[in-house]
Amino acid sequence: MAKILVAFDTVDEGFERLSQAHELIRPPRGRDFSAKELEQLIEDCDVLCSVFDIPITAELMRRGRRLRLVANYAVGYNNIDIVHAQKHGITVTNTPRAVVEPTAELAFALMMAATRRVAELDRLIRTEGPTLGLGRLGRLGTDLYGKTIGIVGYGNIGGSVAQRAKAFGMQVLYYKRHRLDREREVELGLEYAPLDELLRSSDVVSLHTPYSPESHHQIDARALSLMKPSAILVNTARGAIVDEAALVEALQKKRIAAAALDVFEHKDIPSLGLLELDNVVMTPHVGTQTYEARARMVHEMVDNVLGFLEGKEGISRVV
Numbered sequence: 001m002a003k004i005l006v007a008f009d010t011v012d013e014g015f016e017r018l019s020q021a022h023e024l025i026r027p028p029r030g031r032d033f034s035a036k037e038l039e040q041l042i043e044d045c046d047v048l049c050s051v052f053d054i055p056i057t058a059e060l061m062r063r064g065r066r067l068r069l070v071a072n073y074a075v076g077y078n079n080i081d082i083v084h085a086q087k088h089g090i091t092v093t094n095t096p097r098a099v100v101e102p103t104a105e106l107a108f109a110l111m112m113a114a115t116r117r118v119a120e121l122d123r124l125i126r127t128e129g130p131t132l133g134l135g136r137l138g139r140l141g142t143d144l145y146g147k148t149i150g151i152v153g154y155g156n157i158g159g160s161v162a163q164r165a166k167a168f169g170m171q172v173l174y175y176k177r178h179r180l181d182r183e184r185e186v187e188l189g190l191e192y193a194p195l196d197e198l199l200r201s202s203d204v205v206s207l208h209t210p211y212s213p214e215s216h217h218q219i220d221a222r223a224l225s226l227m228k229p230s231a232i233l234v235n236t237a238r239g240a241i242v243d244e245a246a247l248v249e250a251l252q253k254k255r256i257a258a259a260a261l262d263v264f265e266h267k268d269i270p271s272l273g274l275l276e277l278d279n280v281v282m283t284p285h286v287g288t289q290t291y292e293a294r295a296r297m298v299h300e301m302v303d304n305v306l307g308f309l310e311g312k313e314g315i316s317r318v319v
Contacts, residue, residue: 042063046067149162239268
Protein backbone atom coordinates (compact mmCIF):
# COMPACT_ATOMS: atom_id res chain seq x y z
CA MET A 1 0.00 0.00 0.00
CA ALA A 2 1.33 3.41 -1.00
CA LYS A 3 0.66 6.69 0.79
CA ILE A 4 -0.60 9.32 -1.64
CA LEU A 5 -0.77 13.04 -0.81
CA VAL A 6 -3.05 15.23 -2.93
CA ALA A 7 -2.00 18.87 -2.56
CA PHE A 8 -5.09 20.50 -4.05
CA ASP A 9 -8.88 20.51 -4.07
CA THR A 10 -10.82 19.37 -7.12
CA VAL A 11 -13.73 17.13 -8.13
CA ASP A 12 -14.11 13.80 -6.32
CA GLU A 13 -14.59 11.68 -9.43
CA GLY A 14 -11.73 9.24 -9.97
CA PHE A 15 -10.11 9.36 -6.54
CA GLU A 16 -11.99 6.26 -5.39
CA ARG A 17 -9.69 4.29 -7.70
CA LEU A 18 -6.78 5.30 -5.46
CA SER A 19 -8.47 4.96 -2.08
CA GLN A 20 -9.53 1.37 -2.81
CA ALA A 21 -5.97 0.09 -2.49
CA HIS A 22 -3.90 2.95 -1.07
CA GLU A 23 -3.89 5.51 1.74
CA LEU A 24 -5.13 8.81 0.33
CA ILE A 25 -4.70 12.22 1.96
CA ARG A 26 -6.76 15.09 0.50
CA PRO A 27 -7.33 18.66 1.74
CA PRO A 28 -10.68 19.83 3.13
CA ARG A 29 -13.23 20.78 0.48
CA GLY A 30 -12.76 24.32 -0.80
CA ARG A 31 -9.04 24.81 -0.25
CA ASP A 32 -5.59 23.47 -1.09
CA PHE A 33 -3.05 22.41 1.50
CA SER A 34 -0.76 25.27 2.53
CA ALA A 35 2.98 25.09 1.93
CA LYS A 36 3.52 24.45 5.65
CA GLU A 37 0.96 21.64 5.68
CA LEU A 38 2.59 20.03 2.65
CA GLU A 39 5.99 20.15 4.34
CA GLN A 40 4.58 18.25 7.31
CA LEU A 41 2.43 15.76 5.40
CA ILE A 42 4.92 14.77 2.70
CA GLU A 43 7.49 13.23 5.04
CA ASP A 44 6.29 9.62 4.70
CA CYS A 45 4.42 9.82 1.38
CA ASP A 46 5.29 7.81 -1.72
CA VAL A 47 3.33 9.94 -4.19
CA LEU A 48 2.54 13.66 -4.36
CA CYS A 49 -0.30 14.83 -6.61
CA SER A 50 0.37 18.47 -7.49
CA VAL A 51 -1.12 21.23 -9.63
CA PHE A 52 0.37 24.01 -11.76
CA ASP A 53 -0.03 26.82 -9.20
CA ILE A 54 1.52 25.00 -6.22
CA PRO A 55 5.35 25.16 -6.29
CA ILE A 56 6.98 21.76 -5.84
CA THR A 57 10.43 22.87 -4.77
CA ALA A 58 13.61 20.90 -4.20
CA GLU A 59 13.23 21.54 -0.46
CA LEU A 60 9.70 20.12 -0.42
CA MET A 61 10.81 17.03 -2.33
CA ARG A 62 13.77 16.56 0.03
CA ARG A 63 11.32 16.41 2.94
CA GLY A 64 9.58 13.48 1.26
CA ARG A 65 11.98 10.75 2.31
CA ARG A 66 9.93 8.10 0.49
CA LEU A 67 8.80 10.27 -2.42
CA ARG A 68 8.96 8.41 -5.74
CA LEU A 69 6.41 10.19 -7.93
CA VAL A 70 5.08 13.71 -8.47
CA ALA A 71 1.88 13.44 -10.52
CA ASN A 72 0.98 16.87 -11.87
CA TYR A 73 -2.67 17.72 -12.51
CA ALA A 74 -1.87 19.87 -15.55
CA VAL A 75 -0.15 19.68 -18.89
CA GLY A 76 2.49 22.25 -17.84
CA TYR A 77 5.00 21.37 -15.14
CA ASN A 78 7.10 24.49 -14.62
CA ASN A 79 5.82 24.51 -11.01
CA ILE A 80 8.09 21.51 -10.32
CA ASP A 81 11.87 21.56 -9.84
CA ILE A 82 12.47 19.07 -12.65
CA VAL A 83 16.26 19.15 -12.27
CA HIS A 84 16.03 18.05 -8.63
CA ALA A 85 13.45 15.38 -9.43
CA GLN A 86 15.56 13.92 -12.22
CA LYS A 87 18.74 14.03 -10.13
CA HIS A 88 17.08 12.13 -7.27
CA GLY A 89 15.17 9.58 -9.32
CA ILE A 90 11.72 11.06 -8.71
CA THR A 91 9.36 10.43 -11.61
CA VAL A 92 7.19 13.35 -12.80
CA THR A 93 4.00 12.92 -14.85
CA ASN A 94 1.44 15.31 -16.33
CA THR A 95 -2.04 15.18 -17.91
CA PRO A 96 -1.63 16.24 -21.55
CA ARG A 97 -4.64 14.43 -23.03
CA ALA A 98 -7.42 15.58 -20.71
CA VAL A 99 -6.87 19.29 -21.31
CA VAL A 100 -6.88 19.30 -25.11
CA GLU A 101 -10.50 19.86 -26.14
CA PRO A 102 -11.62 22.34 -23.44
CA THR A 103 -8.52 24.49 -23.96
CA ALA A 104 -9.01 24.45 -27.73
CA GLU A 105 -12.68 25.36 -27.24
CA LEU A 106 -11.73 28.33 -25.08
CA ALA A 107 -9.08 29.49 -27.56
CA PHE A 108 -11.71 29.51 -30.27
CA ALA A 109 -14.28 31.19 -28.02
CA LEU A 110 -11.80 33.96 -27.21
CA MET A 111 -10.92 34.32 -30.88
CA MET A 112 -14.58 34.76 -31.80
CA ALA A 113 -15.20 37.12 -28.90
CA ALA A 114 -12.32 39.31 -30.08
CA THR A 115 -13.23 39.33 -33.77
CA ARG A 116 -16.89 40.14 -33.04
CA ARG A 117 -16.08 42.50 -30.11
CA VAL A 118 -18.39 40.56 -27.80
CA ALA A 119 -17.08 41.82 -24.45
CA GLU A 120 -16.94 45.43 -25.65
CA LEU A 121 -20.51 45.32 -26.99
CA ASP A 122 -21.75 43.55 -23.86
CA ARG A 123 -20.36 46.40 -21.73
CA LEU A 124 -21.92 49.00 -24.02
CA ILE A 125 -25.40 47.50 -24.04
CA ARG A 126 -25.35 47.19 -20.24
CA THR A 127 -24.34 50.82 -19.75
CA GLU A 128 -26.13 52.54 -22.63
CA GLY A 129 -29.06 50.19 -23.26
CA PRO A 130 -31.58 51.50 -25.79
CA THR A 131 -29.50 54.64 -26.45
CA LEU A 132 -26.63 52.55 -27.83
CA GLY A 133 -27.34 53.45 -31.47
CA LEU A 134 -24.45 51.73 -33.24
CA GLY A 135 -25.76 52.41 -36.71
CA ARG A 136 -24.67 50.36 -39.68
CA LEU A 137 -20.96 51.06 -39.35
CA GLY A 138 -20.48 51.29 -35.60
CA ARG A 139 -18.11 48.89 -33.82
CA LEU A 140 -17.72 46.61 -36.82
CA GLY A 141 -16.20 43.20 -36.20
CA THR A 142 -14.41 40.92 -38.65
CA ASP A 143 -15.14 37.52 -40.19
CA LEU A 144 -13.10 34.41 -39.51
CA TYR A 145 -14.19 32.75 -42.76
CA GLY A 146 -11.48 33.04 -45.40
CA LYS A 147 -8.92 34.42 -42.93
CA THR A 148 -5.56 32.91 -41.98
CA ILE A 149 -4.81 31.58 -38.52
CA GLY A 150 -1.22 31.04 -37.45
CA ILE A 151 -0.75 28.38 -34.78
CA VAL A 152 2.47 28.72 -32.79
CA GLY A 153 3.23 25.38 -31.16
CA TYR A 154 1.48 22.62 -33.07
CA GLY A 155 0.90 19.97 -30.40
CA ASN A 156 -2.34 18.36 -29.24
CA ILE A 157 -4.09 21.63 -28.37
CA GLY A 158 -2.76 23.48 -31.40
CA GLY A 159 -3.93 20.62 -33.59
CA SER A 160 -7.41 20.73 -32.08
CA VAL A 161 -7.60 24.50 -32.71
CA ALA A 162 -6.52 23.86 -36.31
CA GLN A 163 -9.39 21.40 -36.81
CA ARG A 164 -11.89 23.99 -35.61
CA ALA A 165 -10.33 26.67 -37.79
CA LYS A 166 -10.62 24.47 -40.87
CA ALA A 167 -14.30 23.90 -40.08
CA PHE A 168 -14.74 27.69 -40.04
CA GLY A 169 -13.20 28.00 -43.50
CA MET A 170 -9.86 29.40 -42.34
CA GLN A 171 -6.44 28.83 -43.85
CA VAL A 172 -4.07 27.30 -41.30
CA LEU A 173 -0.37 28.07 -40.94
CA TYR A 174 1.64 26.43 -38.19
CA TYR A 175 5.06 26.74 -36.62
CA LYS A 176 6.84 24.23 -34.41
CA ARG A 177 10.47 23.37 -33.80
CA HIS A 178 10.17 19.99 -35.50
CA ARG A 179 8.18 20.31 -38.69
CA LEU A 180 5.66 17.61 -39.65
CA ASP A 181 6.44 15.62 -42.77
CA ARG A 182 4.87 16.99 -45.94
CA GLU A 183 2.49 14.05 -46.35
CA ARG A 184 1.07 14.71 -42.88
CA GLU A 185 0.72 18.44 -43.64
CA VAL A 186 -1.28 17.68 -46.78
CA GLU A 187 -3.47 15.20 -44.88
CA LEU A 188 -4.26 17.81 -42.21
CA GLY A 189 -4.58 20.75 -44.61
CA LEU A 190 -1.75 22.71 -43.01
CA GLU A 191 1.03 24.92 -44.31
CA TYR A 192 4.29 25.26 -42.37
CA ALA A 193 5.77 28.73 -41.97
CA PRO A 194 8.82 29.99 -40.06
CA LEU A 195 7.72 32.07 -37.08
CA ASP A 196 8.44 35.48 -38.62
CA GLU A 197 6.58 34.57 -41.80
CA LEU A 198 3.65 33.21 -39.80
CA LEU A 199 3.41 36.44 -37.81
CA ARG A 200 3.44 38.55 -40.98
CA SER A 201 0.85 36.43 -42.78
CA SER A 202 -1.74 35.62 -40.10
CA ASP A 203 -4.98 37.42 -39.29
CA VAL A 204 -5.13 35.51 -35.99
CA VAL A 205 -2.07 34.23 -34.10
CA SER A 206 -2.91 31.55 -31.53
CA LEU A 207 -0.22 30.52 -29.02
CA HIS A 208 0.12 26.91 -27.85
CA THR A 209 3.81 26.71 -26.99
CA PRO A 210 4.84 25.04 -23.71
CA TYR A 211 6.59 27.46 -21.36
CA SER A 212 10.35 27.09 -21.04
CA PRO A 213 13.32 29.45 -20.77
CA GLU A 214 13.53 29.25 -24.58
CA SER A 215 9.91 30.33 -25.06
CA HIS A 216 10.02 33.14 -22.48
CA HIS A 217 8.88 36.33 -24.27
CA GLN A 218 8.73 34.47 -27.58
CA ILE A 219 6.21 37.13 -28.55
CA ASP A 220 8.09 40.33 -27.77
CA ALA A 221 8.05 43.85 -29.22
CA ARG A 222 9.85 42.70 -32.36
CA ALA A 223 7.44 39.80 -32.93
CA LEU A 224 4.43 42.06 -32.39
CA SER A 225 5.83 44.57 -34.88
CA LEU A 226 5.73 41.87 -37.57
CA MET A 227 2.00 41.25 -37.15
CA LYS A 228 -0.66 42.89 -39.30
CA PRO A 229 -2.34 46.01 -37.81
CA SER A 230 -5.61 44.09 -38.21
CA ALA A 231 -4.32 40.93 -36.47
CA ILE A 232 -5.52 39.40 -33.21
CA LEU A 233 -3.27 37.61 -30.70
CA VAL A 234 -4.78 34.72 -28.72
CA ASN A 235 -2.96 33.18 -25.74
CA THR A 236 -4.30 30.18 -23.83
CA ALA A 237 -0.83 28.70 -23.22
CA ARG A 238 1.33 30.46 -20.60
CA GLY A 239 1.43 34.16 -19.84
CA ALA A 240 5.19 34.64 -19.89
CA ILE A 241 5.40 33.51 -23.52
CA VAL A 242 4.27 37.08 -24.25
CA ASP A 243 6.08 40.24 -23.16
CA GLU A 244 3.03 41.83 -21.58
CA ALA A 245 4.43 45.36 -21.45
CA ALA A 246 5.22 45.17 -25.17
CA LEU A 247 1.73 43.80 -25.85
CA VAL A 248 0.08 46.66 -23.96
CA GLU A 249 2.07 49.19 -25.98
CA ALA A 250 1.20 47.45 -29.27
CA LEU A 251 -2.50 47.48 -28.38
CA GLN A 252 -2.44 51.09 -27.17
CA LYS A 253 -0.77 52.25 -30.39
CA LYS A 254 -3.01 50.04 -32.58
CA ARG A 255 -0.02 48.13 -33.96
CA ILE A 256 -2.27 45.08 -33.68
CA ALA A 257 -6.05 45.13 -33.51
CA ALA A 258 -6.81 43.11 -30.40
CA ALA A 259 -5.75 40.41 -27.95
CA ALA A 260 -7.69 37.56 -26.38
CA LEU A 261 -5.99 36.23 -23.25
CA ASP A 262 -6.62 33.47 -20.74
CA VAL A 263 -3.16 33.74 -19.17
CA PHE A 264 -0.98 36.62 -18.02
CA GLU A 265 2.68 37.17 -17.37
CA HIS A 266 2.53 37.79 -13.63
CA LYS A 267 0.69 35.14 -11.59
CA ASP A 268 -2.28 35.12 -13.94
CA ILE A 269 -3.22 38.67 -12.96
CA PRO A 270 -3.61 41.09 -15.90
CA SER A 271 -1.61 44.28 -15.73
CA LEU A 272 -3.36 47.61 -15.25
CA GLY A 273 -2.49 48.47 -18.83
CA LEU A 274 -4.50 45.52 -20.14
CA LEU A 275 -7.44 46.27 -17.86
CA GLU A 276 -7.72 49.77 -19.29
CA LEU A 277 -8.01 48.63 -22.91
CA ASP A 278 -11.23 47.96 -24.81
CA ASN A 279 -9.50 45.87 -27.46
CA VAL A 280 -8.66 43.02 -25.07
CA VAL A 281 -10.86 40.06 -24.11
CA MET A 282 -9.73 38.30 -20.92
CA THR A 283 -10.59 35.22 -18.88
CA PRO A 284 -8.86 34.17 -15.61
CA HIS A 285 -6.96 31.03 -16.71
CA VAL A 286 -10.03 28.84 -17.26
CA GLY A 287 -8.89 26.70 -20.18
CA THR A 288 -9.87 23.52 -18.35
CA GLN A 289 -12.59 25.03 -16.18
CA THR A 290 -15.33 22.54 -17.04
CA TYR A 291 -16.56 19.68 -14.89
CA GLU A 292 -15.84 17.17 -17.63
CA ALA A 293 -12.27 18.40 -18.08
CA ARG A 294 -11.57 18.39 -14.35
CA ALA A 295 -12.87 14.82 -14.06
CA ARG A 296 -10.82 13.65 -17.08
CA MET A 297 -7.73 15.25 -15.57
CA VAL A 298 -8.25 13.37 -12.31
CA HIS A 299 -8.65 10.10 -14.19
CA GLU A 300 -5.53 10.73 -16.27
CA MET A 301 -3.56 11.64 -13.14
CA VAL A 302 -4.86 8.52 -11.37
CA ASP A 303 -3.93 6.41 -14.41
CA ASN A 304 -0.39 7.78 -14.06
CA VAL A 305 -0.23 7.04 -10.33
CA LEU A 306 -1.59 3.50 -10.62
CA GLY A 307 0.48 2.79 -13.72
CA PHE A 308 3.62 3.94 -11.94
CA LEU A 309 2.91 1.94 -8.78
CA GLU A 310 2.14 -1.16 -10.85
CA GLY A 311 5.20 -0.73 -13.06
CA LYS A 312 3.21 -0.31 -16.26
CA GLU A 313 4.30 1.41 -19.45
CA GLY A 314 2.27 4.17 -21.09
CA ILE A 315 2.10 6.74 -18.30
CA SER A 316 2.48 10.42 -19.25
CA ARG A 317 6.04 10.66 -18.01
CA VAL A 318 7.92 13.97 -18.05
CA VAL A 319 11.06 12.58 -16.34
